[in-house]
Amino acid sequence: MKVQVQTLDAAGSGEIELNDAVFGVEPRADILHRVVTWQLEKRRGTARPTRERADVARSGKKLGNQKGGGAARHGDRRAPVFIGGGKAHGARLRDFNPSLNKKVRALGLKMALSAKVADGSLIVVDALDVAEGKTKALSAQLAKLGFGAKALVIDGDALNVSFARASSNLKGVNLLPAVGANVYDILKSDTLVLTRAAVEKLEARFNG
Template sequence: MDVTIKKLDGADAGTVTLSEAIFGLDPRQDILHRMVRYQLAKRQQGTHSTLGRSDVARTGAKMYRQKGTGRARHSTAKAPQFRGGGIAHGPTPRSHAIDLPKKLRALALKHALSAKAKSGGLIVIDELKADEGKTKSMVKSFAGLGIENALIIGGSELDQNFARASRNIAKIDVLPVQGINVYDILRRQTLVLSKSAVEALEERFK
């Protein structure tokens, strides 16, 4: 699959041949769905917690005597049925993470890349570098390339001026190639890869 390489000023910079094994698959929604669920479940903090009857700050004394009152027998006002008592079966801190095989996670990333390539939402940039960290000039460059809602993937290290100029633009995410993931690819309309990012991805899946 041949794709035209663009420069930030909109000019052409040759072509690159993308691997069919990475960018030419027929996307499967079930695999992508499982991967998105995996990512969203793993990012949940799981710190939700409630006070049980042993945690609330109330007296542990018996409310009233056991017999002779004609009322139901109770022990302490910490019981869940009383106002101010503990919560019965409330949430406790836990991990929400689910298991997903490593091979399936790798396959999901290939399918996400292929989905963008198939839909025409893939752009390859020669170099993600800026002379100055000015947001205004970066907005102008993106407008010339037709980039409005995009995930931009650079090489192993991002150019500081480019990252600084891009981070304040709405609906634009910039990540190094190590941070590429299925959820961020799918949530943005366009995927922008630098030439070095393409090489790193093909080396990763070799």
């Protein structure tokens, strides 16, 4: 399919042919849900587990007589009341590192890109050059392009320095390189903005 390419000043800059195998896939809610769930669970950190009574390497021999010793009645040195003993009700190791096939992850990204094309919220720009890296100049340009409240801008291999500097103070504008494109950020954005270089990198990512 062909899509109109614009400049940051909302002027026409020709057309670009999008690969239907990447940008023309029919979205499926179950695939997108699986990928987003996997991505969010991968972000979660795991608590460092503590050693409980059964994990401490100490003798299980009873310390003394049950009665008559004038001291508390203890079973062994692994009790939580002793220094070095097992911790009572300590943190448990919880695994938040799920697995998901690479094919499903790749399919989810294709579907997320295709969903933005289908609902008309994809904008392809020629380049991201901003004069002197000024936020005021970029803000005026984005108003012409009609960016939504949340816009995800994806560049090529490296981020455009002037755009990164100008957009750093703009609320709702998120900038990523092509290698960082992911399903969660794409679906969360109101507008997806791709440069020509980003389109080439994304298509090469799947065709390679």
